[in-house]
Amino acid sequence: TTAIVITRLVSKSRSSQKSLERSLQEIEALKDQLRLVIDTIPVLVVVGRPDASLEFINRRWLEYLGLSSKEVEGWGWTAAIHPEDAQHFTTEWRLAMTSGKPFEQEARIRRADGEYRWFLHRGVPLRNEWGNIVRWYATSTDIEDRKRAEAALQEAQTELAHVTRVTTLGELAASIAHEVNQPLSGIVINGNACLRWLAFATPNLEEARQAVNRIVRDGKRAGEIIGRIRKLLRRTATQKERLDINDTVLEIAALAQGEVRRNKAALRMDLAPGLPPVLGDRVQLQQVLLNLIMNGIEAMNRVDDRPRELVIRTDLGETDQVRVAVQDSGIGLEPQHIEKIFDAFYTTKSGGMGMGLAISRSIVENHGGRLWAAPNNDSGATFLFTLLKHPSENR
Ligand SMILES: Nc1ncnc2c1ncn2[C@@H]1O[C@H](COP(=O)(O)OP(=O)(O)OP(=O)(O)O)[C@@H](O)[C@H]1O
Numbered sequence: 293t294t295a296i297v298i299t300r301l302v303s304k305s306r307s308s309q310k311s312l313e314r315s316l317q318e319i320e321a322l323k324d325q326l327r328l329v330i331d332t333i334p335v336l337v338v339v340g341r342p343d344a345s346l347e348f349i350n351r352r353w354l355e356y357l358g359l360s361s362k363e364v365e366g367w368g369w370t371a372a373i374h375p376e377d378a379q380h381f382t383t384e385w386r387l388a389m390t391s392g393k394p395f396e397q398e399a400r401i402r403r404a405d406g407e408y409r410w411f412l413h414r415g416v417p418l419r420n421e422w423g424n425i426v427r428w429y430a431t432s433t434d435i436e437d438r439k440r441a442e443a444a445l446q447e448a449q450t451e452l453a454h455v456t457r458v459t460t461l462g463e464l465a466a467s468i469a470h471e472v473n474q475p476l477s478g479i480v481i482n483g484n485a486c487l488r489w490l491a492f493a494t495p496n497l498e499e500a501r502q503a504v505n506r507i508v509r510d511g512k513r514a515g516e517i518i519g520r521i522r523k524l525l526r527r528t529a530t531q532k533e534r535l536d537i538n539d540t541v542l543e544i545a546a547l548a549q550g551e552v553r554r555n556k557a558a559l560r561m562d563l564a565p566g567l568p569p570v571l572g573d574r575v576q577l578q579q580v581l582l583n584l585i586m587n588g589i590e591a592m593n594r595v596d597d598r599p600r601e602l603v604i605r606t607d608l609g610e611t612d613q614v615r616v617a618v619q620d621s622g623i624g625l626e627p628q629h630i631e632k633i634f635d636a637f638y639t640t641k642s643g644g645m646g647m648g649l650a651i652s653r654s655i656v657e658n659h660g661g662r663l664w665a666a667p668n669n670d671s672g673a674t675f676l677f678t679l680l681k682h683p684s685e686n687r
């Protein structure tokens with residue numbers, strides 16, 4: 293390009309040798325200035341050939357890498373990409389090359405001292421007048437600090453969600469203990485029955501077998517309850533999988549059932565059949581449901597003039613969404629508080645932390661959905677949230 297400029301300038305300034313020399317000097321000065329700018333701006337800059345091999349790399353890049361321009365030439369620079377990112381990065385980069393589309397990727401790059409830092413790499417093609425790519429211009433920005441802040445925030449959220457989950461389960465301890473106790477007493481009763489059937493002169497094996505079958509069934513039931521609690525108590529990073537929302541609801545409802553009964557309320561399910569699977573973290577979504585169920589129970593605690601009824605409803609929302617609603621017949625919501633209740637530490641309960649809805653909303657939003665509240669027509673409130681369909685369900 294410089295050559296073209298020079299030729300043009302040459303033809304223009306043919307008239308005078310003097311002005312030509314001056315122009316050349318000016319161009320040299322501009323070139324130096326441009327070079328200085330490219331070398332010192334606080335981003336890493338590379339210029340690539342149409343085949344993506346390296347043509348130019350600015351000084352900051354070389355200083356960062358601690359390599360000579362000879363060492364990074366061609367494909368040499370790719371050695372500095374983190375092994376875990378390299379494959380994806382080079383594939384995407386090549387794909388951009390062939391399609392000629394702008395490129396944007398995050399990948400870790402090794403610094404001279406051996407430390408890897410996250411960078412955002414962006415590339416755009418420069419085309420000639422026939423539309424062919426002649427160069428690639430790419431900048432890389434250090435996003436390590438932002439990445440760390442994001443990771444720390446994620447970590448803190450996971451921690452907070454875990455702590456509040458454990459707290460909620462602590463509140464449920466009495467009713468859960470009751471729930472586990474039932475199959476345990478069943479096991480004792482059936483065990484005794486079995487012993488009696490066996491103690492006869494001619495043992496009644498058929499009756500004994502049936503009693504043992506009931507023991508196995510009750511043992512499994514107790515084990516399932518414990519298993520669910522252990523899963524909820526575990527502290528894990530987000531794990532999104534293909535989920536049946538109705539299954540997810542039924543599982544947590546079984547766990548909350550005892551608490552509902554203890555509060556003289558009824559739990560009703562209205563689950564739409566044949567819903568598409570969603571993409572979600574089972575434990576986190578059950579935490580959301582549990583928070584809404586507990587809030588519903590608490591809102592109905594002081595209600596004595598009407599049935600205390602909690603309804604969990606699932607249905608198909610708007611496009612690509614599955615909707616879950618938890619409806620109570622409790623004290624209801626004042627319109628002016630309807631958004632406030634989602635703020636962290638907003639609570640009207642003496643023993644409340646005010647974290648339930650805040651955490652629930654962040655979980656749902658992290659799933660690409662929405663959580664909101666609406667007053668019922670008669671009494672009580674309904675909390676609704678949406679979840680995205682599993683991507684494989686795009687019909
Ligand atoms: N179903 C409901 N009906 C009426 N008010 C509700 C309902 N759910 C929540 N609220 C109001 O929103 C507030 C915030 O709820 P949130 O779950 O965030 O915190 P909390 O229940 O007070 O405490 P915790 O952190 O133990 O959940 C509640 O204190 C209550 O005033």
Ligand SMILES: [Mg+2]
Binds near residue numbers: 583647649
């Ligand atoms: Mg709550």
